[in-house]
Amino acid sequence: MFCNQCEQAAKGTGCADFGICGKDEDVQSLQETLLYGLKGMAAYAHHARRLGQVDEAVDAFVEEALFATMTNVNFDVPTLIELVLECGKQNLRVMQMLDQAHVGRYGQPEVTEVATGTQARPGILITGHDLLDLEHLLAQVEGTDVMVYTHGEMLPGHMYPRLRSHPNLAGHFGGAWQLQKSQFEDFGGAILATTNCVLIPREAYRDRLFTTRVTAVPGATRLKADDFSAVVRRARELGALPERVGPKVPVGFHHSVILNAAPAILEAVGKGDVTRFFLIGGCDGAEPGRNYFSDYAKLAPESAFVLTLGCGKFRLMDHDYGTLLGLPRLLDMGQCNDAYGAIQVAAGLAQALNCGVNDLPLTIVLSWFEQKAVAVLLTLLHLGVRNIAVGPAAPAFLSPNVFKVLQDAYGLKLIGANAAEDMAAVLA
Ligand code: SF4
Numbered sequence: 523m524f525c526n527q528c529e530q531a532a533k534g535t536g537c538a539d540f541g542i543c544g545k546d547e548d549v550q551s552l553q554e555t556l557l558y559g560l561k562g563m564a565a566y567a568h569h570a571r572r573l574g575q576v577d578e579a580v581d582a583f584v585e586e587a588l589f590a591t592m593t594n595v596n597f598d599v600p601t602l603i604e605l606v607l608e609c610g611k612q613n614l615r616v617m618q619m620l621d622q623a624h625v626g627r628y629g630q631p632e633v634t635e636v637a638t639g640t641q642a643r644p645g646i647l648i649t650g651h652d653l654l655d656l657e658h659l660l661a662q663v664e665g666t667d668v669m670v671y672t673h674g675e676m677l678p679g680h681m682y683p684r685l686r687s688h689p690n691l692a693g694h695f696g697g698a699w700q701l702q703k704s705q706f707e708d709f710g711g712a713i714l715a716t717t718n719c720v721l722i723p724r725e726a727y728r729d730r731l732f733t734t735r736v737t738a739v740p741g742a743t744r745l746k747a748d749d750f751s752a753v754v755r756r757a758r759e760l761g762a763l764p765e766r767v768g769p770k771v772p773v774g775f776h777h778s779v780i781l782n783a784a785p786a787i788l789e790a791v792g793k794g795d796v797t798r799f800f801l802i803g804g805c806d807g808a809e810p811g812r813n814y815f816s817d818y819a820k821l822a823p824e825s826a827f828v829l830t831l832g833c834g835k836f837r838l839m840d841h842d843y844g845t846l847l848g849l850p851r852l853l854d855m856g857q858c859n860d861a862y863g864a865i866q867v868a869a870g871l872a873q874a875l876n877c878g879v880n881d882l883p884l885t886i887v888l889s890w891f892e893q894k895a896v897a898v899l900l901t902l903l904h905l906g907v908r909n910i911a912v913g914p915a916a917p918a919f920l921s922p923n924v925f926k927v928l929q930d931a932y933g934l935k936l937i938g939a940n941a942a943e944d945m946a947a948v949l950a
């Protein structure tokens with residue numbers, strides 16, 4: 523453990539191993555888990571608030587939970603576990619608000635194929651998670667020859683009819699966040715980064731990178747308001763992009779779309795034509811161990827659907843999974859906050875089959891990288907979802923004792939070293 527939050531910090535630098543106040547590594551671990559869950563939830567809540575959705579109970583919980591992490595307030599493991607699970611509950615509400623805000627403002631999601639590449643016109647690449655920024659940008663290029671392309675977690679923006687129908691939304695360019703340095707350089711036009719996960723830019727594209735509000739990186743231009751005229755101007759200065767035509771990618775398997783197909787899916791489950799659902803998704807990252815997730819998805823039997831979300835999907839999208847019941851076997855549900863949708867699908871299927879979520883033929887493999895994934899994991903634990911596998915590595919902030927508590931209570935486990943062995947174990 524390490525803590526330096528009060529004056530008693532050992533040697534004036536920080537308490538390690540144990541706190542002068544009496545805090546031990548398990549208390550510190552749970553306080554950090556709570557803080558990181560709150561950070562992820564705060565990011566989602568920020569998006570929801572910008573779209574007009576707030577909940578006083580969520581705000582009150584944030585204050586209470588932060589209070590509990592102050593010096594000499596809480597040294598009690600059971601209480602802290604209670605707060606950690608409450609964070610998951612509040613995050614479920616926040617993800618629900620965000621889902622409702624997106625659907626209410628941008629229309630009922632639909633399945634669509636998104637063009638990739640660039641057109642021979644000036645272009646702006648928009649990355650991050652904030653769909654309101656995408657809406658404002660599209661409004662500000664309307665009637666011009668400047669085209670807008672989504673990057674990373676903006677891809678699901680295309681599933682909403684009121685965004686997709688905009689004539690300046692030209693398609694998608696690039697994949698997950700960790701590849702942005704080469705992809706932004708290659709793009710050639712102006713870039714607007716709206717949230718995490720943005721990286722400190724290379725010099726090659728620093729002067730054409732813009733960020734919004736709290737998102738800021740050295741050398742780029744930070745825009746505090748919704749006026750994107752500087753981005754549009756820069757795109758015009760940079761001129762036409764090369765004409766590049768990539769493959770089309772299917773998006774739009776929002777929970778409402780999947781649940782509409784539920785009667786046919788349930789009938790196929792009854793006949794044994796659909797044997798399992800895998801939810802493989804979350805964050806992506808640069809570590810070589812993340813190949814596990816794509817290897818694992820490829821090993822899923824042809825009678826199984828693979829649901830995915832977050833930027834972890836890009837690793838899975840390189841493979842052709844074919845179709846099942848006329849649907850793609852790989853179903854992209856959206857952004858990481860659309861984990862709410864995955865929960866709705868699981869709850870809907872469980873209700874129709876008259877069983878609990880843990881009784882469904884459902885395997886959850888969560889690729890985590892940052893604090894939004896922590897918030898999502900806490901939500902799944904709050905709902906009592908068991909046997910989730912996380913990877914590629916255990917969260918460093920979970921002490922061995924805290925991990926053991928979660929293992930015993932929820933069957934939480936790490937992914938194995940070998941995707942084929944793990945898949946064989948699931949199918950057995
Ligand atoms: S809160 Fe406790 S563990 Fe943290 S610095 Fe103060 S005395 Fe040390």
Ligand code: SF4
Pocket residue numbers: 674675699718719804805806832833834858891892894895
């Ligand atoms: S899924 Fe996680 S890692 Fe990926 S872009 Fe979203 S917040 Fe970042």
